[in-house]
Amino acid sequence: GIQVEQSPPDLILQEGANSTLRCNFSDSVNNLQWFHQNPWGQLINLFYIPSGTKQNGRLSATTVATERYSLLYISSSQTTDSGVYFCAVGAYNQGGKLIFGQGTELSVKP
Amino acid sequence: KAGVTQTPRYLIKTRGQQVTLSCSPISGHRSVSWYQQTPGQGLQFLFEYFSETQRNKGNFPGRFSGRQFSNSRSEMNVSTLELGDSALYLCASSSTGLYNEQFFGPGTRLTVL
Numbered sequence: 001g002i003q004v005e006q007s008p009p010d011l012i013l014q015e016g017a018n019s020t021l022r023c024n025f026s027d028s029v030n031n032l033q034w035f036h037q038n039p040w041g042q043l044i045n046l047f048y049i050p051s052g053t054k055q056n057g058r059l060s061a062t063t064v065a066t067e068r069y070s071l072l073y074i075s076s077s078q079t080t081d082s083g084v085y086f087c088a089v090g091a092y093n094q095g096g097k098l099i100f101g102q103g104t105e106l107s108v109k110p
Numbered sequence: 111k112a113g114v115t116q117t118p119r120y121l122i123k124t125r126g127q128q129v130t131l132s133c134s135p136i137s138g139h140r141s142v143s144w145y146q147q148t149p150g151q152g153l154q155f156l157f158e159y160f161s162e163t164q165r166n167k168g169n170f171p172g173r174f175s176g177r178q179f180s181n182s183r184s185e186m187n188v189s190t191l192e193l194g195d196s197a198l199y200l201c202a203s204s205s206t207g208l209y210n211e212q213f214f215g216p217g218t219r220l221t222v223l
Contacts, residue, residue, distance in 0.1 A: 041198050041219065042216045043214040088153075096158055097166055102152055
């Protein structure tokens with residue numbers, strides 16, 4: 001099956017700093033999403049981005065499908081950005097499910 | 111539009127019991143998927159239902175089952191609970207499935223004692 005690797009596993013930033021989270025996947029995909037898991041466990045949608053570039057406020061994402069990676073950029077980080085960020089991919093020839101990476105745990109210090 | 115809702119939010123059971131979890135998708139969405147999240151295994155796919163039919167299934171034992179009703183609401187049942195079933199169970203809703211964005215509910219946190 002498709003393998004999904006996220007890096008780094010942990011990241012500590014000072015408030016106001018920028019960061020880049022990476023997601024590598026091992027095969028072609030039909031779906032790629034980035035999520036932020038809040039302290040109560042809910043997965044909050046950040047981007048649905050099987051290819052291309054999108055921006056939403058301080059966050060942006062780029063997926064280069066031909067090279068099998070995606071990047072999530074967080075600019076001017078805030079303490080509320082803390083939490084775990086997941087990349088998830090899916091392909092219909094892999095059983096119609098999302099396959100999640102292990103996540104990047106981000107901690108933003110004031 | 112209301113988001114995905116899951117009930118109950120928290121549940122405590124003992125080994126050997128069974129449990130039923132419920133998920134109501136976003137209005138108009140016909141696909142509901144279920145995932146289990148544990149610290150050791152991460153997020154793993156259980157199954158997907160679309161138009162009342164199980165369309166995809168993950169690698170979980172037969173103790174885990176589900177169904178979907180005509181209004182797209184879905185239930186997941188776990189029989190003969192084991193300690194290892196303690197987890198956060200998340201459901202995801204989408205209009206037609208994997209080609210569309212998946213939206214997750216708040217989850218049900220199950221503790222098995």
